[in-house]
Amino acid sequence: MTLQAEIISRQTKNELLRVEHLKTYYPLQKGLFSRPTGHIKAVDDVSLTLYKGETLGLVGESGCGKSTMGRSIIRLEQPNSGRILFEGEDITHMTVKKLNVVRTQLQMIFQDPFASLNPRIRICDALAEPLVVHKRVRRSEAAREVEALLQMVGLPRSTGERYPHELSGGQRQRIGIARAIALRPKLIICDEPLSALDVSIQAQMMNLLQDLQEELQFTYLFITHGMGAVKQMSTRIAVMYLGKIVELAPTQQLFRQPKHPYTQLLLRAVPSPDPTLRSANEYIHAGDMPSSGEPPQGCRFHTRCPYAQANCGVVEPALTEGEHAVSCHYPLA
Amino acid sequence: MMRRYIFRRLLISIPVFFGITIFSFLIMNMAPGNPVDMLINPNIPKEMLEIRKEMLGLNDPLYVQYVKWLSGLLKGELGYSYSSFASVSQMIGERIGPTLLLASTSLVLGVLLAIPIGVISAIKQNATLDYVLTGLAFLGTSIPPFFLGLGFIYIVGIQLGWLPTGGMTTLGGTGGIGDILVHLILPALVLGIAIAGKKVRYVRASMLEVLQQDYLRTARAKGISELVVLHKHALRNALIPIITIVGTEIPLLLGGSIIIEQIFQWPGIGQLTMEALLSRDYPTLMGLNIVAACIVLSTNLVMDILYAIVDPRMKYS
């Protein structure tokens, strides 16, 4: 047993979040007098489990449903079916009042730091708000706690007096992180927290997230489309394509030995310093991702898959069990 | 897609129509007095009145009265006037012609005033002329129409004696088209100015937007003369949204014509409204209200559908 596998097997006892057969569809036409003509199947029957203290990376191209997945878990979108169990408690249909208590354990960091802060509220008030609302501190103590939060994310205390538009993207994202950790949640869903930032700041932000995790024992669901970031951050990685998870494996294994052709494609898309790898793109079927309104029959990837066989377009493969799960009729060796 | 949109739009108007009738019915019920008390000689004994009320269904529960009234309404019956005892629908039918004439003339006049003013001030953006013209437009929206009307009557009608100041035809005159037109000028001008004042802003903004488009720069670069550029390319595209805005002016015109018709003694439904108001003739008032609301409802419907046809970019939502 590898060290990683051992860690994971020990963690099975420490299950934090379990998602079962989650489906989140968007109707294509909404209105009282018109029936929906179809659905965007943003998340289509996804099951996964998060263990305490780990970082599960969720990767895929834009539009594959990974953000919807994150939002559904925290109930920003109401799933159509399936179950979400947080610490063994079913939160799928929980009333808002009860849910708001659970949400203190379950936070989110958003993609666009320019949109995730209310432009009319000073930083210190934005950070104090969750603490005061959930009665974690008295109003008089809030200032001290805000200061501590600012320090934790590496910002000077004077930042508290500022308005969001006075800060840079990196500074704002630090505020977004500070706000998410203010309530000391157990699980933080990071919805592409790096993609709106400069490359130089991305590295700092990853370090910050990792330091915070080490110190405060957070569990992360790290949603991204960048293979580099996901490699650095995650203990395990789930690869998503057209609303489904196609491969799920510990990070090292996935990078060393991808089993799904789509994962292989993603890995090859990463710019590599090795010129011999670059030419490998040739045999990948070009073309865009099909619409998740009408996903292809059979295996959803068969329209772009270089190894597709006849039955790939007919029978949909199931995700295998085990540490290295894959849903492919002909997994790569 | 288009047929579906039109169908949906029609369907949505149905509850709105019923809402209008319910609202009007409730208001009418709040009005003091009832048809029997109003219509019948006060010397008739009380018992007779009760029988009469029973016959007319005035002792029925409110919703029964509403249903009866509504079924009459759908057949075009709006009840009878308290003061003249004439059929309300007939009275409205007789008076609506002059109002429609006045309203449509004002609308055309307003648009004809607004387009050149808006276009010129857009072309001369931020020049003195632009400020003067936009200032004038503001004056047009801010001046009380009755004040402007009185001013016109005083100066143009009485001091200068150029135009008649009231009525639709000269008393004892032949009442030809020329005569009506002469009487139409002042009231239509007052309403037209109010409309133009509001529209100048839209024309100017719309024109400014079009003037910044790339295809105009291309046209200029091809060496087409400025006048042709403006006429053939800019104006045509700027005017599409303006035409559709016209629909929103219908309620304003129907409401505004009350004051104007009163000042200029124009024999339309505005004046009928005033007569009914002064004699507390509630059936007539309600009839007017419902007819006006239905006109607004149907023009909005037509405008929305036209807009969908004219502007293919519109989303069917």
Add this chain to the structure above:
Amino acid sequence: MSVTKLSELSWRKEAPASEKKESSEQADYMIETYAGQLKRKFFKHKMAVWGCTTTLLLLIVGLLAPWLAPYQPNEVTAAFSAPPSLTNWLGTDQVGRDVLSRLLYGMRISLLIGILTVVMYVLFGSFIGMLAGYFGGWLDMLLMRMTDIFLSFPYMLVVLVIVSVLGADIFTIMFVLALFKWPTIALLVRSSVMSIKQTDYVRASITLGYSTSRILCIHILPNAAAPIIVNATFGIAGTILSEAGLSFLGMGIKSPQASLGNMLHDAQSLTVLTEQPWLWVPAGFVILLIVLSFNFVGDGLRDALDANA
């Protein structure tokens, strides 16, 4: 506590680098405060400045009317229909009351009705618009059809009819004027709320477990305020105009109480119109002045608050 240890750690480890990098970056974002930007844009607009000054003056005059007016508004001071003189600067009306005093009191009433009516319908319309925009679904459908119903009646006509049914005291007039204006605010607020609802800071507020009323009042409404304020300013102008029209037709504020509209009512008689212009011309100009000033202020605000301008 370990928390402080960590913060010191991360502080030392990366703060200097990030500070350096980001403070140079920050310079680009440090433009000017939002309020400062608004002020600059607003005062660049000359007509807006003029409108603002006049509006303030009018409000002061309206407030101080009892002290500024030379006579009581209903006091018979001199001969009937006396032309302007040293004792009655704007003459007297048909029952010998001082026109200037009545003008000042009428202005007070007009401003009061204009402002209070708008406050009423803005509050109600914002509430409805917020509900419709935030919750959507059948509630939105229901509320929007309600606005459709109210917007289908021509404003002046329906206000006249309902005032005649309910009676023409000042509160009824304000109520009825507001009753048919709230839908415009509701539509405006609804569309702002619908777009603000999709922003990440509202999503963040939801995930932070804030109550719906807190999200609506603290995070959504203040960000939807700009168009409401502009619309409300134009609304004051429009309401004053409507009330004047109502009183002009004799269906609004009734004599002996002075109002700008009913002062013009008498000018429907030919003698007043042609031979006693002091009875109606000043009142007409005062209405024009008030409405024009509010419209200019509204235009200035619109330009200042419009992000694209």
